[in-house]
Structure formats: structure tokens, C-alpha cells
Amino acid sequence: MGRELPAIRFRFAEVDREAYGDGWHDFDQEKLNGLRARALMALDDELRAELGLSVVSAVASMLRGEMAGTVGVMWLALHLGGSPVKLADFNPLPMLAEMQLGDPPAEGGDQ
Numbered sequence: 001m002g003r004e005l006p007a008i009r010f011r012f013a014e015v016d017r018e019a020y021g022d023g024w025h026d027f028d029q030e031k032l033n034g035l036r037a038r039a040l041m042a043l044d045d046e047l048r049a050e051l052g053l054s055v056v057s058a059v060a061s062m063l064r065g066e067m068a069g070t071v072g073v074m075w076l077a078l079h080l081g082g083s084p085v086k087l088a089d090f091n092p093l094p095m096l097a098e099m100q101l102g103d104p105p106a107e108g109g110d111q
Helices: 014-020 029-033 037-051 055-063 067-080
Strands: 007-011 098-102
Touching (some): 007 067, 029 067
Antiparallel strands (some): 007 098
């Protein structure tokens, strides 16, 4: 994505934790940056079909506080973490999720 993003962490609302996981979820920029072109294009296609946003625009939208971007980034974090949940089936309560934005993680630091 070119530049280092702030650390993005979230925890789903209690009612969503059984479906999407308990604990904190991190948006893994390194993992996203390490995806091959075809994998990135497939993510772009899925996000565009469901939310009208590309991967890059979903992150930018989330950082502006827009709901579609927030949902997109939450799903991307799950997807990059290995979750099989399809975006078309992803329907959390994003306004009730706890979100944390911070400085980018330091090299070799704990996340």
C-alpha cells in the first residue's frame, strides 16, 4: 500500500463474537502487502461487488470514519487472519465494535 498505516485493531461486539471470534483482531498490513497480484485483485473484486470499494479505498474510507470502509477493513482483517467468512455473509454490528487506531507497530515490537 506504499505507506505505513496506523495500527488498526478491533474487537467485535459481544453479540458478534460467537460468529466472528472473540478477542482483538489486527489488520495485518504486512500480510496484505505480501499478497500476489491475483490475490489482491480477487480481494478488490469482492470488496467492489459488496461495498463498492477497492482494498485501498476501504482502508482510506475506514480512516475517515465511513461505515463501508470500516466493515471492509474488519472483513479484510478476518480474511487475512484465515477466516473463511465470505464478505457477502459478513454482517457484524460495527457501531458496537471497539476500535483502536494507533501508531504503526515498531520494527520487531509486540502487537
